[in-house]
Amino acid sequence: MRPAYTDILLVIDMQHDFVADDAPCRVAGAKATIPAIARALDSARSRGWGVVHVIREHHHDGSDAETIRRHLFDDGDGVCVAGTPGAGIVDELHPVASDYVVVKTRFDAFYATRLELLLRSLGAERLYIAGTQYPNCIRATAVGALERDYDVTVLTDCCSAATPEVAESNIYDLRNMGIRCVPFPEL
């Protein structure tokens, strides 16, 4: 039997290269959200929601990365190189067999990925967004979902940015668009 999932928890970019203390693209606020995201994953699965992990993966030479990020591959080991530990999802949030994984190479999880097709296959209506980071992948994906007429919630206890001020200014804008921004326990 295949389940239908009207509610989907999206967990975005919770990979070592964005989360770890010595990560090349560390988002300062990301590590602190791991416990809240782990609780959200448990709750989502027990409610019968679908879980989609959206992750970034790149070729080792950076040729499929944004031009603005290619210096990370020229001057260092790059970021989220497919097959390396840095591209792996952090242990506490590791996918289980029922979860889906969608790979992206830009900010917006809908851009040049299978996400929209997958959500249609699953019968999704409501999306709940967790992960990192607010100004880039969280915002681009939340706006992309809004544009596609999904009911979108950004989980404020499960999302992060480099500073609280950046998080707040993005939440301000997202709320003004009509996107619900609440911590998971308030759902």
Next chain:
Amino acid sequence: MRPAYTDILLVIDMQHDFVADDAPCRVAGAKATIPAIARALDSARSRGWGVVHVIREHHHDGSDAETIRRHLFDDGDGVCVAGTPGAGIVDELHPVASDYVVVKTRFDAFYATRLELLLRSLGAERLYIAGTQYPNCIRATAVGALERDYDVTVLTDCCSAATPEVAESNIYDLRNMGIRCVPFPEL
């Protein structure tokens, strides 16, 4: 240094689940094309072309497969389940470090994938198509490339179908669209 690739060899769906003698979705003509595709890969790499392997991968329950194929997951072990040997590219054509891999869940390699974005990043102008099978993934991808104004060549010694008649009727249509259909040595 990142290479620019004006010429790209696309190798489509040369995975165990389509090629092996006991494969669930075996294409009868596919196995016989392995030596020609292996030669095309060697030649493409020595000419400095880019190589993109397009492969199919599915969730184990088939929920991200075509509705017309979901019975394969209900009545059997499915096809190209991510992480299983069946989803692996056949040994003779295995990617090398400079190659790219694009994952798809439908026929057309451009649909709900990063292929178009990747080709733009690489500077692609000319696409050469190998793999299986003619009426589905080869044709859909060749037409998708034509629609996007790529110079498209279908490599007739490197593509396959269930029967020679199916191959011929598709080559006939593709040529009438203006798509070059020749064996690799005639390039």
